[in-house]
Amino acid sequence: MSQEMEADNGIRVEGLIKEFPGQRVLDGLNLTVGNGEFVCLLGPSGCGKSTLLNILSGLDSDYRGSVHFGGRPMVPGGKPPATIGYLFQEPRLLPWLSAERNVDFALENSRVPRSRWGDIKDRYFALTGLQPFRDYYPHELSGGMAQRLSLVRALAIEPDVLFMDEPFSGLDELTARRLRVDLLDIWRETGKTILFITHNSYEATFLGDRVVVLSQGGIHNQISVDVPRPRDYDDAALFQVGKTVSATFIEAAEAAERARARGTRSSH
Numbered sequence: 001m002s003q004e005m006e007a008d009n010g011i012r013v014e015g016l017i018k019e020f021p022g023q024r025v026l027d028g029l030n031l032t033v034g035n036g037e038f039v040c041l042l043g044p045s046g047c048g049k050s051t052l053l054n055i056l057s058g059l060d061s062d063y064r065g066s067v068h069f070g071g072r073p074m075v076p077g078g079k080p081p082a083t084i085g086y087l088f089q090e091p092r093l094l095p096w097l098s099a100e101r102n103v104d105f106a107l108e109n110s111r112v113p114r115s116r117w118g119d120i121k122d123r124y125f126a127l128t129g130l131q132p133f134r135d136y137y138p139h140e141l142s143g144g145m146a147q148r149l150s151l152v153r154a155l156a157i158e159p160d161v162l163f164m165d166e167p168f169s170g171l172d173e174l175t176a177r178r179l180r181v182d183l184l185d186i187w188r189e190t191g192k193t194i195l196f197i198t199h200n201s202y203e204a205t206f207l208g209d210r211v212v213v214l215s216q217g218g219i220h221n222q223i224s225v226d227v228p229r230p231r232d233y234d235d236a237a238l239f240q241v242g243k244t245v246s247a248t249f250i251e252a253a254e255a256a257e258r259a260r261a262r263g264t265r266s267s268h
């Protein structure tokens, strides 16, 4: 496909409202993620991040508002009009299958023709540094390697977008740092649209083109990270943006707490 013909794989969420009994969790949320953009979602516990992901994934169809992937509308109750790759906090690998077979398993359930599996696996096993470990079983992999394998699995199905839900929060900081750098290399190489959920302000700043801070059912604030890539953890400009993001996150958490104390989020 030529550059000009490249599909639009952005996400557009408009006026999203989600209620649970006695509680409005998303209150008219508007959010866009551009084609190939890396957006980090940051928000205090309970602000609705997982609820939003469940809706975007098509797992929850009981909402109001609209969701578009690349201009294609999501029909509540139907499959999302985009292929979505997932990464969660835990790798969710099948323990009885080798690394390679775990990826095959995902491919078997995808639309990718079998004739392309070999090339795809070669590419992503190489990109993640897991080439020598294709025959290993999940219990033989370290936490970081297991998460790399789930990244291979997520990318192999050639997703339009990647949803990453705190994928590095269960890892030690050194491993997480390496994986963030590698993820950015892979993102540059593949141009995927990424929505990345995290509780870590500095992680969000290091990774994102933009950090969206959620609170009380909507966007509290958004911060563009105008720091050139490749980024360096010790970059003073990046640290400054991280401080702003962190302060915004704390502000959002405090606002959410005050609202909860007042009971303003109750729909009664």
Ligand SMILES: Nc1ncnc2c1ncn2[C@@H]1O[C@H](COP(=O)(O)OP(=O)(O)OP(=O)(O)O)[C@@H](O)[C@H]1O
Residues within 6 Å of the ligand: 020, 021, 023, 025, 043, 044, 045, 046, 047, 048, 049, 050, 051, 052
């Ligand atoms: N199935 C459900 N039934 C009722 N309430 C729910 C349900 N799922 C989530 N909630 C409520 O909705 C709110 C948002 O939950 P959600 O899990 O989306 O938050 P979160 O931002 O992902 O939190 P965390 O960062 O702790 O994972 C919470 O108050 C939660 O109790």
